[in-house]
Amino acid sequence: MRGRQLRRAAICLLAVVAAVPVTACASGREVAEKPMAAPQEGRRTDPDVERQAAEKAALAAYSGYLAASRTASVRSDPRAPELSRFLADPLLTRVRLSIHEAKEHGAMRTGTLKSDPTVTAVSLDAIPATVDIQDCLDTSAYRLIYAKDKRVVPGSGGGRHLSTATATRYPDGRWLINSGSTHRDQPC
Template sequence: MALSVTACSGPGSGSHDASPSPQTVEAAPSTGTRGSRIEAEKSALLDIYKRYWTEQVKAYGRASDRGTDLQKYATTQALSRALSDLQGLKASHRVLRGVPQHDAEVTSIGLDKKVPDAKVTDCLDVSDWRTVTSSGKTLPAPKGVLKRYVAVASAEKWGSRWMITKIDTHGRAC
């Protein structure tokens, strides 16, 4: 079973630590210098991105978004893609085990727009994310599929918080 990009990224912004708490992360207030505001917004966005992947890994590990906070961090195409992947996993009686890793950075941010937006570029490493059947059998990864590749997440700031809206892969190794 081939999953879309949502099955290919990890739970942290370059870190391999435990899952963060599901509390809401608010963006930084607009006080201070423009440079410090941009850095605070980038930090808030990377935190949301990390939480998005943490919740997605949790959901893919049980083939259900029940009991996760996936919808707190993703919307539109990113959420639809994840929910579609979950339907596929559930229908095929499979889950994903392991923890993919990534190295993410904010590569663009537009704060002076009516709806601020940003891009996060990530090098996803899915070599430790395995498909497991309901009988516990680990399935081999399809031949020729990249285990480390570039993905770009689009995000928008809705009110005082960032939301992941779209994930694109570019079919190139990183």
């Protein structure tokens, strides 16, 4: 009977954690923010320079998102202020929910997450401006464990799989990751 209950809890926990495998950092401001409009027409800039700056800022936001989510997951802190520093809704809410549910089941993430992101599209003329990112996440050494006894949660094994994210430029000029998906059916 106890084995069946543990299996059910592990399956529920795995389903929650599979939805959002990583978390991010934040500034502590938890204000609903709206994406930024396209640059004003009167402003003249070199499109290549603007594109490179957008790519760099989006990749920095993505890297911050991964680092912040790892930190929040290790601490089992879904309200970690660093999450909102790099994330915006709806992804921010999904990450917080994932961490909260893992905590409720007595689990936490530990280990190393390897990432090698690339920019796949830049849309600076869009309203709001966006940058699409693709990554091959290696979660082989990034485990979901029970906090109490450090046992690995059954069925939570990692691997290498495709992950996608979108960074959006907000009115204050920050690039935040506001959507993302893990494609566990697409190994890389």
